[in-house]
Amino acid sequence: MKLNKNDKLRRQAEVSEKGNGxxxxxxxxxxxxxxDQLKDMYYAEKELTTGLEEMKRACTTEELEDAFDNHxxxxxxxxxxxxxxxxxxxxxxxxxxxxAMDGLLKEVRSIISETEEGSLTRDAxxxxxxxxxEHYEIATYGGLVQLALTMQLNRAAxxxxxxxxxxxxxxxxxxxxxxxxxxxxxxxxxxxxWEKEANEKNIPASAF
Numbered sequence: 001m002k003l004n005k006n007d008k009l010r011r012q013a014e015v016s017e018k019g020n021g022x023x024x025x026x027x028x029x030x031x032x033x034x035x036d037q038l039k040d041m042y043y044a045e046k047e048l049t050t051g052l053e054e055m056k057r058a059c060t061t062e063e064l065e066d067a068f069d070n071h072x073x074x075x076x077x078x079x080x081x082x083x084x085x086x087x088x089x090x091x092x093x094x095x096x097x098x099x100a101m102d103g104l105l106k107e108v109r110s111i112i113s114e115t116e117e118g119s120l121t122r123d124a125x126x127x128x129x130x131x132x133x134e135h136y137e138i139a140t141y142g143g144l145v146q147l148a149l150t151m152q153l154n155r156a157a158x159x160x161x162x163x164x165x166x167x168x169x170x171x172x173x174x175x176x177x178x179x180x181x182x183x184x185x186x187x188x189x190x191x192x193x194w195e196k197e198a199n200e201k202n203i204p205a206s207a208f
Contacts, residue, residue, distance in 0.1 A: 039096035120186035
């Protein structure tokens, strides 16, 4: 059976755990970075629950509203998993301001204020913004899984990997919603500026 990268790291960690009786009174630089990133994501997930509520209230279609509602519940589980990871490494759950998530949610709020209420264009824009959030989380959780495996924190890696998988599923779901319905309907909301200019100048739209 062919092992993927995560399986190989887990096996290496299991072998190392059996023969490693070393203890250290102070965390390594890698451990400090790992803990710092956990705090970052703990803050990010807590802020995201608020952001998702805003997106849910602002969106137009029931399908997207349901997707955001489900992700709110999912995000609450992600917070609980992070709290378990903190406990596994003997730390109390603690947040650290995440500039990246703050910036992403600021963009969400700008989209809501700049798009027309009840339009499909708003939903299309919200999906793009939500997927930017998902991609940030996927990158961070992917890195945390690898760090946990490297440091032989197998139980923590398993918890983080579950969250990573759910973030990837959410990203895929948002793509499906956009491609199957929302983007197509949003495309019908008004004439493109370049088409209008082409009509005024009698230029074939195909020229663009």
